[in-house]
Amino acid sequence: MTPFRLLMYLALTFTFVVAACEDSSSSSLDGEPDQGLTPPNPEEIQKIDEELALISRGIQLHKSMACVACHSLDGKKLSGGTYVNMYGTNVELEDGTIVERDEEYLRRSILLPSIDVVKGYPDAMPRYDDKLDNQDLDALIALIKSVSEVEDDAEEESTTEEEGTP
Numbered sequence: 001m002t003p004f005r006l007l008m009y010l011a012l013t014f015t016f017v018v019a020a021c022e023d024s025s026s027s028s029l030d031g032e033p034d035q036g037l038t039p040p041n042p043e044e045i046q047k048i049d050e051e052l053a054l055i056s057r058g059i060q061l062h063k064s065m066a067c068v069a070c071h072s073l074d075g076k077k078l079s080g081g082t083y084v085n086m087y088g089t090n091v092e093l094e095d096g097t098i099v100e101r102d103e104e105y106l107r108r109s110i111l112l113p114s115i116d117v118v119k120g121y122p123d124a125m126p127r128y129d130d131k132l133d134n135q136d137l138d139a140l141i142a143l144i145k146s147v148s149e150v151e152d153d154a155e156e157e158s159t160t161e162e163e164g165t166p
């Protein structure tokens with residue numbers, strides 16, 4: 001056998017072995033669970049589902065409440081700032097104070113924008129305290145978070161706190 005043929009032969013055998021393995025693992029679906037795969041955690045899946053539903057509601061509100069006219073989701077600066085990295089970062093206000101844009105701040109800035117006016121922008125955003133309920137706010141904030149790179153510390157901690165709690 002020439003080295004080339006030997007290689008071809010090995011490659012073919014390998015393909016058959018892989019195919020055979022795939023067969024046996026797929027047939028194990030109706031028998032025992034496949035040991036190579038960790039079964040997805042239903043709680044995790046539900047959490048992600050809820051998160052996605054919230055964000056998708058946020059996108060709807062972003063359009064129906066006209067936020068889209070002044071705020072972008074892709075970094076573009078319109079008459080208001082972009083949502084990109086709006087959560088978790090610091091911003092300077094008109095009076096020179098620097099505040100961290102946490103959830104509390106975002107809520108206030110959406111409901112009553114005139115309380116903290118961002119430096120360099122006009123106090124031109126309409127107030128939404130009479131147009132949005134708490135769930136709407138959660139959805140819009142989830143949307144802003146989804147395009148911000150900063151990790152949500154509170155969530156991070158809650159997933160790792162098991163070790164620390166007595």
Ligand code: HEC
Pocket residue numbers: 061062065066067068069070071079080081086091101106109110113114116117118121122123124125126128140
């Ligand atoms: C007519 C334009 C306009 C509309 C509509 C508008 N905004 Fe604004 N928004 C602004 C401007 C201008 C600012 C900056 C001045 C200020 O802080 O009030 C701002 C500021 C903000 C801030 C604080 C930004 C920061 O960088 O700290 C948030 C959060 C925000 N808007 C969210 C929203 C959401 C959510 C909606 C829709 C429910 C919305 N805005 C609708 C113009 C608008």
